[in-house]
Amino acid sequence: MAGRPGYLTLPIFSALAAIGYVYYTAVFLAVPRWLGLATAAGVANAAAFTALAAACLATYAVAVRRDPGRVPPGFVPDVEDAESTVHEIKRKGGDLRYCQKCCHYKPPRAHHCRVCKRCVLKMDHHCIWINNCVGHENYKIFLVFVLYAVVASFYALILIIGSVLHSVPKDEQSGSDSSRSSIIICGVILSPLALALAVLLGWHIYLILQNKTTIEGLERCGWQKRVEISIIIHMTLVSMRILFQFWGLTYSAGFALYRIL
Numbered sequence: 692m693a694g695r696p697g698y699l700t701l702p703i704f705s706a707l708a709a710i711g712y713v714y715y716t717a718v719f720l721a722v723p724r725w726l727g728l729a730t731a732a733g734v735a736n737a738a739a740f741t742a743l744a745a746a747c748l749a750t751y752a753v754a755v756r757r758d759p760g761r762v763p764p765g766f767v768p769d770v771e772d773a774e775s776t777v778h779e780i781k782r783k784g785g786d787l788r789y790c791q792k793c794c795h796y797k798p799p800r801a802h803h804c805r806v807c808k809r810c811v812l813k814m815d816h817h818c819i820w821i822n823n824c825v826g827h828e829n830y831k832i833f834l835v836f837v838l839y840a841v842v843a844s845f846y847a848l849i850l851i852i853g854s855v856l857h858s859v860p861k862d863e864q865s866g867s868d869s870s871r872s873s874i875i876i877c878g879v880i881l882s883p884l885a886l887a888l889a890v891l892l893g894w895h896i897y898l899i900l901q902n903k904t905t906i907e908g909l910e911r912c913g914w915q916k917r918v919e920i921s922i923i924i925h926m927t928l929v930s931m932r933i934l935f936q937f938w939g940l941t942y943s944a945g946f947a948l949y950r951i952l
């Protein structure tokens with residue numbers, strides 16, 4: 692895929708590490724502590740969360756790998772047919788939309804991505820967490836992934852809170868009591884993440900109901916609202932990135948220490 696730096700980027704590694712970390716805490720720490728892995732309720736919850744985590748991973752992988760949608764080679768708008776919906780004119784100047792970098796005409800709702808270095812059909816936005824554009828071909832799978840991620844995050848939070856509030860007697864626990872602090876740390880990290888994912892899902896449901904992409908949603912509102920939304924998105928992304936980098940470094944340091952010992 693031209694322009695994309697590859698799949699081994701820090702955000703992708705962080706997202707995979709986060710899924711693995713939450714899965715481990717929920718299934719191997721929280722469930723045994725709250726319900727016990729030998730009980731029917733414990734096994735059922737562990738199996739349900741495993742299925743949800745697998746669905747998250749599968750949809751994430753497809754969103755990363757799937758091409759977001761190329762402009763068909765040789766696409767030329769039908770300038771004769773003024774009624775055609777394929778014929779979109781720039782808002783200012785009245786010229787046909789032409790990409791100087793790709794040297795071709797742009798169909799309606801297509802945009803040039805500076806990261807992918809190409810035009811993307813019905814471009815929504817470039818997502819650093821999948822190192823890919825979200826566009827016509829992968830929007831649905833991206834949304835399904837966000838939906839699974841929101842359900843999994845809140846499910847994990849329920850398991851975490853339940854395990855902190857209730858626990859099976861100490862002699863029946865598979866782990867030591869230190870697991871309690873690990874579970875609490877995971878809950879503290881997961882709460883803002885779950886909230887951010889829920890806001891993202893809500894934003895996309897709003898856009899679908901308005902038949903807009905993220906670019907169009909930000910384009911057509913007033914500059915003050917646009918600045919506010921941009922600041923919120925930027926702050927959320929920066930805080931999530933710092934959080935993931937911190938946990939990525941902690942994981943690397945822990946792994947290095949494990950290798951030395």
Ligand SMILES: [Zn+2]
Nearest residue numbers: 790793803810
């Ligand atoms: Zn282009």
Ligand SMILES: [Zn+2]
Nearest residue numbers: 804807817824
């Ligand atoms: Zn892109």
